[in-house]
Amino acid sequence: MEQRLSVITLGVQDLEKSRTFYEKGLGWKVSPSSNEHIILFQIGGMVLSLFSKRELEKDVGLKIEPGFSGITLAYIARNEEEVRDVLNKAEKAGGEIVKSAQKVFWGGYSGYFTDPDGYPFEVAWNPYWPLDDKGNVNVS
């Protein structure tokens, strides 16, 4: 097994609503490989996939329970200003700010929004994790 992952799938209640949040709200470009059942976004060497909750339940064979299960996704911003900008953008698009941008004990600056299905996204600036030109993080 190689040390990598390829896809993050979010089971969503309303595919069009979620597509609009990521596409129009956050400004991401939908992949041409998307179709009426699945919306894909290229994120670096991985894919973020939006898929109907009902279909995802069938595929995995597990029922989806409401609430936060303990997985978060994070966007590392290039500076504190970008953290605020991204959170504002998410809020305007209908996301909920669950933690406003603030200095955090480990030396960074961070906040959280939730997407239309309540999935939490951290937006953080981390002085110890510089990004390369393509936005890759390297901790290896």
Next chain:
Amino acid sequence: MEQRLSVITLGVQDLEKSRTFYEKGLGWKVSPSSNEHIILFQIGGMVLSLFSKRELEKDVGLKIEPGFSGITLAYIARNEEEVRDVLNKAEKAGGEIVKSAQKVFWGGYSGYFTDPDGYPFEVAWNPYWPLDDKGNVNVS
């Protein structure tokens, strides 16, 4: 906002148990930037982070609920044999096979395991999503 994500964080009950699953079980190398509070794995240009559930709840400000919330992570394998190999590896390491490797309607071959905290990972071969040398997927 750039079109990318940087970190996938899994809130875990037992940091050492989860570290062992990913490190010894799946064979991944722990990042030297890890410490007693957080275990990091470089995955392409992103980071998979294991963090205590209690600390993650405090950081996000949301309580973690048991069960599957609708986020899955997927590893795209290079062929059907690798799908079976990875699922076997995960099972030997204490993961649970929630769906055994099988041909799926969209033309691929896929199964799911859950990690020690019940987070579901799909392991799939997808003939329409070839991987490059580094294991990057490109749907753009």
